Amino acid sequence: MISASRRKKRRVPADHSQWPDDVRFRARPKRRTVGATALSVVLHCTLLLAVLTIRFDPVAPIITASIINAELWQIDDGADFDSEDASEDNNSEGPGSTGESESTELPDPDTRRTQTEEVFPEPRTEPSAAARSEPETAVVEEEHADAGFEDAETPVEPAAPPVVADERPPSQSPDPVPVPEVKQPTESRPDAVAMVERPPAGSPDAVTVVERAERPVSEDGPESPVPVPRRIPVPEAQRRMLDSKLDRWARNFDREAQLQSLESWEHEGLSYTAEYTQLPVEGDMGIERVAIQISTEANGDKLSTEIHMMRLAFSSFAHFIDRWDPNVQMHDDVIDGRFHSNSEITLSSTSTATPQFLGKVTTASRGINTSNSRRRVRRNEVFLGGLETGVARIALPKGFQSMIDEATLGDRAHRFEEDTRITFYADGSYGWTSVDSPGPEQRRPIPPGSAYFVAARKAKLHVKGVVNGAVLVYSPERIIIEGNLIYALNADMTADASDFLGLVSDKSVEIAPPEITGPGDLTINASIYAKRRFVVSRYRSKQDATLVIYGSLATGSVSASEPRFAMKILYDPRLRTVRPPSFPTTDRYETEPWDGEWEIEPLGSLTR
Incomplete structure (x- = not known):
């Protein structure tokens, strides 16, 4: 050892x-x-x-x-x-x-x-x-x-x-x-999770770690709540319900009663209220508008939306007819704008001419009469802006005289006690003479703002010339157009044109015979309201001319115009937002375009 x-x-x-x-x-x-x-x-x-x-x-x-x-x-x-x-x-x-x-x-x-x-x-x-x-x-x-x-x-x-x-x-x-x-959470919150910094992928030291992202925390303190969107689209079911309500209000809006009250209703477990507010009207040429504030509550929030309805004037239609004369047919006519009839209209199509409606057509009748047409009327060739039948009727007002308060008009109103011939001049003036006892023409400038030429009972007014201003011509009997009536500024070519002419009669508006108007085409720049009838005198005379109306034509009925005139109505787009002074309005309101969205406001914020 x-x-x-x-x-x-x-x-x-x-x-x-x-x-x-x-x-x-x-x-x-x-x-x-x-x-x-x-x-x-x-x-x-x-x-x-x-x-x-x-x-x-x-x-x-x-x-x-x-x-x-x-x-x-x-x-x-x-x-x-x-x-x-x-x-x-x-x-x-x-x-x-x-x-x-x-x-x-x-x-x-x-x-x-x-x-x-x-x-x-x-x-x-x-x-x-x-x-x-x-x-x-x-x-x-x-x-x-x-x-x-x-x-x-x-x-x-x-x-x-x-x-x-x-x-x-x-x-x-x-x-x-x-x-x-190991990075410690910045706050002791249940949702704060430690983050592990891992080596590059593919290295021997790589470690697979399943981790949950850490919720960001503001440096100034706890994170603020996610803001709730202030506007959301109205769901389809609510949109249909609101459209139905708006359609009923547009047809039967009781202005005096509804503006003083709130309307409430229930729909699919939610309570809704509607509050009506009259919006300011811009003078006697403005169009009435009503704001409807609709609101409800859901999930602790107040949902509200505002919808505007505009009262339709008769100048809102390019062509309006209350009672269609069954002996009259639309043949060689062009209506460039909105058309409405409270009765069935009659159309005729031939190899040489077919009527055309370039705007939307609505009628209270269930169809269109084409029984006297020589050839088949094709819908896609005639109703280019669409056709809707069976709509509600739009009633004509009883009379227009009560709508004018001459006492409040002062110097803006000129009253004519007898049949009078009125001539408009491009310099902004007008002249007048008596029809029965001709004499020197009297002349004066058109009052600034808006002017009213009012005939006495049974007095007829004859008009022609160049209109420079905003004028309403009214006669309880008849208005006779003896020549061209045009604006001093072409409204179709001038953006800031402010010339307007309204021709209103409780009975008829007529086109004078050819020996007065002269041969050839006739142009009228105006909005026309003839409660009984719009008449083309001696329409059988063969002139093969065209009657052009730039503005609108609303009438109880209409006479034939051919062969003297083929009629062409061109809608004045300015009439969508304004009207000639005190031009007659309908009892119908129409919903203006809206965004179709709810505005969200938390109920808690309403008490702050």
């Missing part, structure tokens, strides 16, 4: 190529192999236990593959040093402790790092700013001062594995391995 006495400690150089032969070859190979094997087993078990302890410790940092590889290299380095293969042909392996050495120095750390990178190559990942602190490891140094070789009969006691601490400055330490950093 080898005695237990210790040999004298001997200093061994770090470079094993400089070791003395008695140190290099004095070890007994078999005993060294057995000791190295036992040492390797113990170290592997210790390492496995340490790895398992760290893995199941929830607060321990994550150990990456690079650190494990470095530790395995240290173990293999020590094991191979005592093996039989440690010879001159394998000088790259580090030296182990021998029996005759005073102490054994560990391999140089830089050398160890180089060896680790060669055996276990790994990508160099630049750590984030939050993960650049050097990992620290507990230091346990092996005491080699008493390590030595014993007698051959005594087995070598395996020494504790050397665990080396890396306490070098950052400039000499190996490249740090990025360790995922």
Whole structure:
């Protein structure tokens, strides 16, 4: 047996190529192999236990593959040093402790790092700013001062594995391995989740982490609630309900009663209210409008929308007829604008002429009479703006005289007590003479703003000329057009044209015979209202001319005009928003275009 006495400690150089032969070859190979094997087993078990302890410790940092590889290299380095293969042909392996050495120095750390990178190559990942602190490891140094070789009969006691601490400055330490950093939530909220910064995909250190995004938090405090959209489209079911209500209001709007009250109703479990407000009217040429504020409550919010209805004037239609004369047929006529009839109309189409309606056609009757037509009337050739039958009737007012309060008009009204011939001039003046007792023409300027020429009962007014101003001509009996009536400024060509003419009669408006109007075409710029009839005198005279009305024509009935005139009515688009002074209005309202949206206002904000 080898005695237990210790040999004298001997200093061994770090470079094993400089070791003395008695140190290099004095070890007994078999005993060294057995000791190295036992040492390797113990170290592997210790390492496995340490790895398992760290893995199941929830607060321990994550150990990456690079650190494990470095530790395995240290173990293999020590094991191979005592093996039989440690010879001159394998000088790259580090030296182990021998029996005759005073102490054994560990391999140089830089050398160890180089060896680790060669055996276990790994990508160099630049750590984030939050993960650049050097990992620290507990230091346990092996005491080699008493390590030595014993007698051959005594087995070598395996020494504790050397665990080396890396306490070098950052400039000499190996490249740090990025360790995922746990970022604490900025607030202690249930929905704040820790975010893990992961290594680049594909690296040995990549870790798959399932995470939930953190809700953003304002720097000034808790996040503000998501603002509720202020406007949303009205759902289809509510839209149909509102359209039905609006249609009923448009046909039966009791202006005096409804403007003083609120209307309430229920629909599909919701309560609705409607409040009516009369909007300001711009003088005697404005058109009445009503604002309807409809509101309801749903899900703690107030939903409201505002809809405007406009009262239709008779000048809102290019052509309006109350009672169609069955002996009259529309043949070579063109209506460029909205058309309405309270009765069935009769059309006739021939090989040379077909009537055309360029705007929408509505009629209270259930159909169109084409029984006297010489050829088939094709709907797509005649009703180019569309056709709607079976609509509600629009009643004519009882009389127009009551609509004019001459006492309030003052100097703007000129009253004619007898049949009078009135001529308009382009300079903004007008002249008049008596029909029964001709004399010098009297002349004066048209009053600014709007002017009213009013005939006494049974007095007829004859008109012609160039209108420069806004004028209403009214006669309880008849108005006779003796020549062209045109505006001083062409309204179709001038955007700011302000010339308007209204011809209103409780009985008829007539076109004078050809010997008065002269041959050829006749042009009328005006809105015409003839409660009983619009008449073309001596319409059978063959002139093959055209009667052009630029404005509108509303009448109780209409006479034939052919062959003297083919009629062409061109709607004045200005009449959609204004009317000639005090021009007659209907009892019908019409819904103006609206956005079809609810405006949302939280109920809590209404009490602030």
